[in-house]
Amino acid sequence: MKILVGYKRVVDYNVRIQVKPDGSGVVTDGVKLSANPFDDIALEEALRLREKGVADEVIVVAIGPTDLTAHLRNGLAMGANRAIHVTTTEAVQPLTAARVFLKLVEQEQPGLVILGKQAIDDDANQTGQMLAALWDRPQATFASKLEIADGKATVTREVDAGLEVIEAELPAVITTDLRLNEPRFIKLPDIMKAKSKPIATIELASLGVESHDHLTTTHYAPPAKRSKGVMVKDAAELVAALKQKGLL
Amino acid sequence: MSERETMEYDVIVVGAGPAGLSFAIRLKQLKPETTVCVIEKASTVGAQILSGAVIEPQPLDELLPGWRDNPPPICVAAGEDEFWLLNKTGGRKIMVPPGMKNHGNFIVSLGAMCAWLAPQAEALGVDVFPGFAAADTIYNEDGAVAGVSIGDMGVARDGSHKPGYTEGIDIKAKVTVLAEGARGSLTKQLVQRFKLDADSDPQGYSIGIKELWQLPAGRVTPGKIVHSFGWPADSHTYGGSFLYHLEGDQVALGYVSGLDYSDPNYQPWEAFQQWKNHPMMQPLLDGGTILSAGARAIVTGGYQSLPKVEMPGALLIGDTAGLLNVPKVKGTHQAIRSGMLAAEHLANNDLNAAGFDATLRGSVVMAELKKVRNIKPAFKKGLWFGMLNAAWETVTGGASPWTLKNKPDWSSLHKLGAQEEPKRDYLPRTLPPRDRLAGVYFAATEHDEDQPIHLHVADTSICVTTCAEEYGNPCTRFCPASVYEIVDDTAGKRLQINAANCVHCKTCDIKDPYQIITWVTPEGGSGPNYQNM
Numbered sequence: 078m079k080i081l082v083g084y085k086r087v088v089d090y091n092v093r094i095q096v097k098p099d100g101s102g103v104v105t106d107g108v109k110l111s112a113n114p115f116d117d118i119a120l121e122e123a124l125r126l127r128e129k130g131v132a133d134e135v136i137v138v139a140i141g142p143t144d145l146t147a148h149l150r151n152g153l154a155m156g157a158n159r160a161i162h163v164t165t166t167e168a169v170q171p172l173t174a175a176r177v178f179l180k181l182v183e184q185e186q187p188g189l190v191i192l193g194k195q196a197i198d199d200d201a202n203q204t205g206q207m208l209a210a211l212w213d214r215p216q217a218t219f220a221s222k223l224e225i226a227d228g229k230a231t232v233t234r235e236v237d238a239g240l241e242v243i244e245a246e247l248p249a250v251i252t253t254d255l256r257l258n259e260p261r262f263i264k265l266p267d268i269m270k271a272k273s274k275p276i277a278t279i280e281l282a283s284l285g286v287e288s289h290d291h292l293t294t295t296h297y298a299p300p301a302k303r304s305k306g307v308m309v310k311d312a313a314e315l316v317a318a319l320k321q322k323g324l325l
Numbered sequence: 326m327s328e329r330e331t332m333e334y335d336v337i338v339v340g341a342g343p344a345g346l347s348f349a350i351r352l353k354q355l356k357p358e359t360t361v362c363v364i365e366k367a368s369t370v371g372a373q374i375l376s377g378a379v380i381e382p383q384p385l386d387e388l389l390p391g392w393r394d395n396p397p398p399i400c401v402a403a404g405e406d407e408f409w410l411l412n413k414t415g416g417r418k419i420m421v422p423p424g425m426k427n428h429g430n431f432i433v434s435l436g437a438m439c440a441w442l443a444p445q446a447e448a449l450g451v452d453v454f455p456g457f458a459a460a461d462t463i464y465n466e467d468g469a470v471a472g473v474s475i476g477d478m479g480v481a482r483d484g485s486h487k488p489g490y491t492e493g494i495d496i497k498a499k500v501t502v503l504a505e506g507a508r509g510s511l512t513k514q515l516v517q518r519f520k521l522d523a524d525s526d527p528q529g530y531s532i533g534i535k536e537l538w539q540l541p542a543g544r545v546t547p548g549k550i551v552h553s554f555g556w557p558a559d560s561h562t563y564g565g566s567f568l569y570h571l572e573g574d575q576v577a578l579g580y581v582s583g584l585d586y587s588d589p590n591y592q593p594w595e596a597f598q599q600w601k602n603h604p605m606m607q608p609l610l611d612g613g614t615i616l617s618a619g620a621r622a623i624v625t626g627g628y629q630s631l632p633k634v635e636m637p638g639a640l641l642i643g644d645t646a647g648l649l650n651v652p653k654v655k656g657t658h659q660a661i662r663s664g665m666l667a668a669e670h671l672a673n674n675d676l677n678a679a680g681f682d683a684t685l686r687g688s689v690v691m692a693e694l695k696k697v698r699n700i701k702p703a704f705k706k707g708l709w710f711g712m713l714n715a716a717w718e719t720v721t722g723g724a725s726p727w728t729l730k731n732k733p734d735w736s737s738l739h740k741l742g743a744q745e746e747p748k749r750d751y752l753p754r755t756l757p758p759r760d761r762l763a764g765v766y767f768a769a770t771e772h773d774e775d776q777p778i779h780l781h782v783a784d785t786s787i788c789v790t791t792c793a794e795e796y797g798n799p800c801t802r803f804c805p806a807s808v809y810e811i812v813d814d815t816a817g818k819r820l821q822i823n824a825a826n827c828v829h830c831k832t833c834d835i836k837d838p839y840q841i842i843t844w845v846t847p848e849g850g851s852g853p854n855y856q857n858m
Contacts, residue, residue: 089368091771091854095616098539098574107398107437107857109369262478262491265454266332 078188080123084137087198100296115193121260153271165281175207194252205252215245219254330494337498341365344643345504346442348664353449355672366458368850371440375621381658397441399434403427404548411555434857458846469637472497501639507624508831509645521632527733529626535579540613557599559747560708584734589796618767620805620830628698696723761807769854772825779847788820
């Protein structure tokens, strides 16, 4: 069985996000970029399934500009067999991403697609669900435990009420939650091995995917600064201040 | 335990800073068939580089002749130079010393510059591995350095192995090039093991604390370079500021304190904040926002403190050797030059480190240091003597027949009450950050809390006894990131080490008066994540 894994590059979770002074976006120049943490979890889960003998091939997929190669090499160093790089210079919205994955699913015929439940840049939480609908296959989102047997995935989902266990027939789409696993550390010799693993490059336009944006971003702004507090001497002054603000 | 996995290279470089990357680039230019790797403890190249920085471009011209057509992302031609002597309420503009004139130089972010150099090294076939920390040095049977071992990942605080435990590998090489920057943790071990400092003075250091600010439009003059000395430092503390105007309404600013200060109550971080709130600085910054902040030790011992830079199987380049030019307030050009010299030496000598010490000492790198060797040490005798002496040494081009001695920084602290405490005369502060913890936030430093503490204190029993009495726990003050704290809980007073705050500046390893703090590498990828520092 093949497993297709979404492997998006985002601004690293340790980076303090800064909005550009003109409000046109967030600063990404000179900023550390790395794999979406939920995608690292997705890849780890796929690798574990391969190590258990459930899968025989793990393919990482990223959609974006040409300099994503180094990012995909990290996925290969972690252990993926090969990578597919769908190139585009445009920002990709969830529906476009889902349509791209559908094309790749048709080409690769995987038994399982594992995606992060959301990416930490746009926090959309849509691609997995959209892909399942377009592909007309089952989806199991927010997985915190995954077992595969007899052509079925048994998935423990993290839902508001606690944990929910569902069964999904394969092929299926699974999206990962934080507690599914803890991704492995990359080993130096594996970085070297990854250099000779194949990365297939496909232009997004050549996939025949309709990629018009359904949403337009008007502007970005940092959260409003909290105004300074006022020190009051005693309870009477506090009451007066609250009254003045019309709160009492 | 099983045999550790091993990789082999002709040359391994420890540290992807200007020295290490220039070395790797030069060696590949000269001997493309040599296999070279560079390992870097930061999660990405440049994330733990912190410098002013105004650089002299000549060595870069030699290394990468076309670089001006494809400059690093932050690179502003130096404009007007200003030099100020400050007092608490104002200051006087004075003549810019010849060594500090920057016409023809560039203001860069050294972090961004290293991130720009790394792909150029990779294009030549160098393997650059960020996120891997060199935990230890390995040796051949004959005692020569044989490479480094990479630290294990996934070790819990108590030393047990977590589920993701991954054993580090050994990287073996014919030559190991240490390019760790000031007070390298492996260099420190090697200097002791091979007695590299037997014929030199002890090394000296300063601590530089820096912030990058975004200011309201219209206040910045790109290219302007301002240095100051005087207030807030007292006349017996070596301290000075830098302020570099960048493009896009940004300024890089910082304050450097000589770690040979003697007052155990001195706080380098507070001195920096004081300077920012000086009446000439405060209006510039007021209303701006901090983009990034951090700190790093700077090597200042110069000519008389330069250890032997070669040993069997290894050599030292850049600031870990100690090549910074103090009066010029620059080290990057020296780092690049020493890296290139080392590469040329190895290329011409069949990768044999022997003879590099003589090569470096006979080079322009050392000639430059010799000229200015007496300037910094004379400031120990006070600001005015230091300035007069600096003028003399500058006019004579360092021709004085004498060489002033350096003493180790840890030995310079006076005991509490042993001297009259200088009157600090500090201002109430209005600019952020409020305190060191608020400042550390802008360093984006990250250490997995569940890993062994990477600041080894050999004997914590003296902290609340001898040290508290003699020096009043100076570690709680010289650390710019509030790593060291004396807490008083049910078990009584004790030292608490907040290792996760550490910005890898190495000040504690240098300044601790008992010399019992050892900074070792934490898990690879841990530490500050500076942006454009």
